[in-house]
Amino acid sequence: MKIATWNVNSLRIRQDTVLDWLEHNKPDVLCMQETKMTDQEFPEDAFGDLSYDAVYFGQPAYNGVAIISRPEMFEVVKGFPGAGDQEKRLIAATIDGVRIVGVYAPNGQSVGSEKYAGKLEWFKRLRAWLDATAKPEQPVVVCGDFNVAPEDIDVHDPIAWRGSILFSEPEKAALSSVMDFGFSDAFRHIHPGARKFSWWDYRAGSWERNLGLRIDHFLVTRPVLERTVSVTMDETVRAKTAPSDHIPVVLEIR
DNA sequence: ATGGCCTGCAACGCAGGA
Numbered sequence: 001m002k003i004a005t006w007n008v009n010s011l012r013i014r015q016d017t018v019l020d021w022l023e024h025n026k027p028d029v030l031c032m033q034e035t036k037m038t039d040q041e042f043p044e045d046a047f048g049d050l051s052y053d054a055v056y057f058g059q060p061a062y063n064g065v066a067i068i069s070r071p072e073m074f075e076v077v078k079g080f081p082g083a084g085d086q087e088k089r090l091i092a093a094t095i096d097g098v099r100i101v102g103v104y105a106p107n108g109q110s111v112g113s114e115k116y117a118g119k120l121e122w123f124k125r126l127r128a129w130l131d132a133t134a135k136p137e138q139p140v141v142v143c144g145d146f147n148v149a150p151e152d153i154d155v156h157d158p159i160a161w162r163g164s165i166l167f168s169e170p171e172k173a174a175l176s177s178v179m180d181f182g183f184s185d186a187f188r189h190i191h192p193g194a195r196k197f198s199w200w201d202y203r204a205g206s207w208e209r210n211l212g213l214r215i216d217h218f219l220v221t222r223p224v225l226e227r228t229v230s231v232t233m234d235e236t237v238r239a240k241t242a243p244s245d246h247i248p249v250v251l252e253i254r
Numbered sequence: 255a256t257g258g259c260c261t262g263c264a265a266c267g268c269a270g271g272a
Contacts, residue, residue, distance in 0.1 A: 009271085010261055034271085036262070061262050062270075107272055115270095147272070160255065166272060201272065202259035211255085215272080245260080245272080 001071075001096055001253050002027040005143040005216060007104065007199075007246035011035040011066075014244055015043055021237060022050055027250060028070050029095055031102030033145045035064035042066065057088045065091045065102050065144070075099075080129055089122070090129075098224065098253075099134055103144035111168050119147070123174035127181060136182025139223040145199075145246060146217050148175045150185060153195055154214035166213060183219035186251055187231040196233050199246045207238055218251045227253040 004027040008014040011032065022030065035042070035058050042056045047068045057078040058064035065088060067073065073093035079085045092101040103126065108119035126142075134140050148171045152158035161167040179185070187196070197212025206212065218231060229252040238247050 013261070034261095107270080109270080109272085145272095157255085164255080199272070201255085204255070204258050206255090206258095213272080242260095 001029070001098070002250055003029045003031070003098075003100060003141060003143065003218075003253070004248050004250045005031045005033070005102065005145075005218065006248040007033040007145040007216060007244060009034050009036075009244040009246065011043070011064075012037055012041070013242070015046060017237070017240070017242070017244070019046060019050065021234075021248065022052070025234070025248070025250070029100060030068050030248075031091075031100065031143050032066045032068070033064075033102065033104035035066050036061055037064060055091060055093060057091045059088045063088045063104055065089060065104050067091055067093050067100065067102050069093065069095050071096050077133075080125055090126070097139060099138060099140045101140070101142040101144075103142060103146065105145060105147045107147050108165050108171065110165050111163065116165070120170055120174050123178055127178050130178070130181050134181075136221050137223070138221060139227075140183075140221045141224055141251065142178070142183065142219040143217065143249070143251070145215060146175060147215050148172060149213045149215050150175060150188070150217075153193070154197070156197065156211045156213070161213075166215060179219060182221050184222070184225050186218040186220045186225065186228055187214070187233075187249065189225060190228065190231045198233055198249055200238060202245050216246055216249050218249060220251070224253060229254055
């Protein structure tokens, strides 16, 4: 089974790009982030034409997550339970016996800001939700845009980035506490020394100069890790016309 | 990363992203 994650940065703008990528890469599942559209606007039929079912959890202009899948999806969950979860950042479904959770972690804006505090809180909430709804002995995949680069090797210039948003110690600790549920970083496990990025800023010619960060991840429990065949980053899409600033990451399991 | 751009919304600049 091939599971992909991609922050598409507006599905409205990126729809043709995504459909083209699906036709060429044929994942069984794609988790999308930053769809930036309401559920009424979601182009369910376009994915249906490629034999994908869709579940989606959107809002106008900001955030928005979705899962499209060829195998049937069960036990769909949208957002954390209870009130106060206004931002659409989490969607989950069980597919072929694997619990798949697509997440779009808050960006955090700048270290010390109100949004930054909210980001750290969101990671706590994710961990608590996992504790309440899943078990590390089960096959669980949490994938998406975590907006955190875990280690120096995941940052083009770790010295320049030290302490700044996406790479500050509290953010890394927040991601670590989610990992401590019982996850491995699937990409890093398969490619221990690889310097690969999943996001490049639109500004400053970052892509052309390869000034990127690895902030899109597959966190997998041991039963999934043992079945993992490959984890790949598709940089080819970043070089095309009107790309998302993020690229797809693909996990293949037996 | 000094900053540079892209997207959505409702304007004709701003918020937000990362």
